Structures are given as C-alpha cells and as structure tokens.
Amino acid sequence: MAIARAPAAADTHSFIIGRTELRQDLIVRNRATALAAVLGLERIPGDGRALPSGWHWLYFDPLVSPGNVGTHGRLSRGAFLPDVTSSERTCMAGRITYHAPLPFGIQAEKQSTIKSVRPKLSNAEQTVLVTIRHDIQVAGSLYIEEEQDITFRYPVASGLACPSPILAPDGAQWSEEVMLDPASLFHYSELMSEGCRIHQARHRTCDEDYYTALTIDAQLLATLLQGMAERCRPDAHLLKFKYKVIGVLFTSESFHIAAKEGDDATGLDLWAENWSGDLAMRAKARFVF
The missing domain is CATH 3.10.129.10 (Hotdog Thioesterase)
Structure with a gap:
C-alpha cells in the first residue's frame, strides 16, 4: 500500500x-x-x-x-x-x-x-x-x-x-438482526449525495484497506440505532443522542443492533456488534416524556 x-x-x-x-x-x-x-x-x-x-x-x-x-x-x-x-x-x-x-x-x-x-x-x-x-x-x-x-x-x-476488537456489552433487552447488501449501500450513497460514493468506497475498502467487503457507513449505523431507540421508547421524544465508532461492520455478514436501559428511566444504552460479538458502535440516547 x-x-x-x-x-x-x-x-x-x-x-x-x-x-x-x-x-x-x-x-x-x-x-x-x-x-x-x-x-x-x-x-x-x-x-x-x-x-x-x-x-x-x-x-x-x-x-x-x-x-x-x-x-x-x-x-x-x-x-x-x-x-x-x-x-x-x-x-x-x-x-x-x-x-x-x-x-x-x-x-x-x-x-x-x-x-x-x-x-x-x-x-x-x-x-x-x-x-x-x-x-x-x-x-x-x-x-x-x-x-x-x-x-x-x-x-x-x-x-x-490491528487493535484488538472490543467485545459488545452484555444484557441486551432489545436486539435486532440487520443485513445490508452492497445494493442497499449504493442506494443510500446516492441519497446522501456527497456523503459517501459507493463506487469510490469499494476501491478504498477493498483495494487500499485490504477489506474483503464494503464497510457500513457510520452515519447509516447511527441512523439505525436512533430508529431502535425510538422504537424502544415510542411514547417519548428523543432529546439527545451521542455515538462513537469503535470497529467496522461489513456487507458480507449480518450484524445486530441492541439496547438496554440506561442509568435512569430517561436513558438508553445502545450498540452495534458483528456476528462474533465485536463492538462496532456505542451510543447513548436520552428522552423526555
């Protein structure tokens, strides 16, 4: 390289x-x-x-x-x-x-x-x-x-x-399996305009970074986690959301998004993990009722 x-x-x-x-x-x-x-x-x-x-x-x-x-x-x-x-x-x-x-x-x-x-x-x-x-x-x-x-x-x-992967948290109270294929990422890329061009990203991830498949865009993953947060609290308003990228997810396999109760009734801890249980993103959501 x-x-x-x-x-x-x-x-x-x-x-x-x-x-x-x-x-x-x-x-x-x-x-x-x-x-x-x-x-x-x-x-x-x-x-x-x-x-x-x-x-x-x-x-x-x-x-x-x-x-x-x-x-x-x-x-x-x-x-x-x-x-x-x-x-x-x-x-x-x-x-x-x-x-x-x-x-x-x-x-x-x-x-x-x-x-x-x-x-x-x-x-x-x-x-x-x-x-x-x-x-x-x-x-x-x-x-x-x-x-x-x-x-x-x-x-x-x-x-x-490469840094050793970090294991995802235990104790998920909500969990969903997600599978995104290259076609989904292509259409997401087009919707995002400048956000992430899939044809360019394929060269970068597969040729330059030596990945075997396309990676899932961080903002797309954060969007999925916010959707889960609102499904977990359908009667509340999502006031604050923060997220951090920890690892990488690929289109070659499904992954899980998960959530559990936070420190109090207004909060949720959320994360995304690969099939092996390695953490890809962690997030916190806070609601008002």
Whole structure:
C-alpha cells in the first residue's frame, strides 16, 4: 500500500477554526420515503409529519460534479473542511440535540462552524481530528444542534497489528438482526449525495484497506440505532443522542443492533456488534416524556 505523505507537525490547520458554511434545503418527503425503502420499511417511521431522528442527514449535502469528487469519493476539500490531501476521511463520533421534530415541506437552514482542529500522532498513524458544529434552524428557531467529529487519517507505518476488537456489552433487552447488501449501500450513497460514493468506497475498502467487503457507513449505523431507540421508547421524544465508532461492520455478514436501559428511566444504552460479538458502535440516547 502506498503511504501518503503526512503533513509537518506544525501544520495544525488551526487557521480554519471558526470557518462557517451556510446551506439551505427544502425538507421534501420523497427523500425520506426513498430512505425508508432502502431500509426495508413500509413507511416513514413516526407520525408521518416530520423527519425521524437522524434522517436530517439526507439533506443539506451539495450535488457534486465528477470533477469535484476527491479520491475517497467525497467533496474535494479546502473550501470548508481542511485541505488534508491524500488522507482518509471518517466520521468517528457525534452528539445531537433534537429541540423539535423537523417537519416536511418547510425550508430549513443549516449553519456549520469548525469548532476545533486537533492533530495527533501515534505509532501507527497520524490523524487530524476536526469537530464541526451544525445548527439547523427554521425561520430563526433552532430545531437541531449537532457536533460531529471527523478524522482525517494518514497511514505512516505498515505491518503493525490491528487493535484488538472490543467485545459488545452484555444484557441486551432489545436486539435486532440487520443485513445490508452492497445494493442497499449504493442506494443510500446516492441519497446522501456527497456523503459517501459507493463506487469510490469499494476501491478504498477493498483495494487500499485490504477489506474483503464494503464497510457500513457510520452515519447509516447511527441512523439505525436512533430508529431502535425510538422504537424502544415510542411514547417519548428523543432529546439527545451521542455515538462513537469503535470497529467496522461489513456487507458480507449480518450484524445486530441492541439496547438496554440506561442509568435512569430517561436513558438508553445502545450498540452495534458483528456476528462474533465485536463492538462496532456505542451510543447513548436520552428522552423526555
């Protein structure tokens, strides 16, 4: 595997902190209906008047021409995100607060602000961790606020052992088996526009990272966990959700999403695990009744 040239330690990209981007979108129902079909659902979850939790990721992405798509299938960097060339971009964690459901048929605005940029060097790789704050508003009222941690990773050494997998928690009170094939990921990729181009991702995961199958997108996995959270608490409003990527899931085998009671009645602990019981994502949900 070719090793990308990592930037000098002094190149912190700190000058982009505070950079903002503003996007607008019409929250149309047909995009949500399409996602429901991709996930094998008969209809959009909920009362049908507003987006389910996590489905706001369907919107506000730009339509990208082929000339503006980077080597890893995402929008070329530099205009908003740092211009960290020859690196792999991964959504590693996020924290979301849902102040109100986002209704269908309204014009919404998303303002994104780069909150921090933190370079980190280990024996295996060099990374740049970028935290972005997103505020989604309608007519000046805040509906969703979100922080997203994105990692730009450079491999700087080869032949090192992969980290040992972490076992998923015990004691699941709810559990569902999920199987996503490459076709499902393709359609999800198209719905997400710039979010993850499946044709580019196949080259990266199978050729560059030596995986034997396509990997499941982190935001898709977080969407599934939020759906489970709302099914576990059908009479409550999901107020806060936070997630963190721990491992990798593949399209070559089914996996499980699971949940159990949290520290109190308002919380749930959730996770995704592979068939062997290795943890891929952990999450926490908090509700108001």
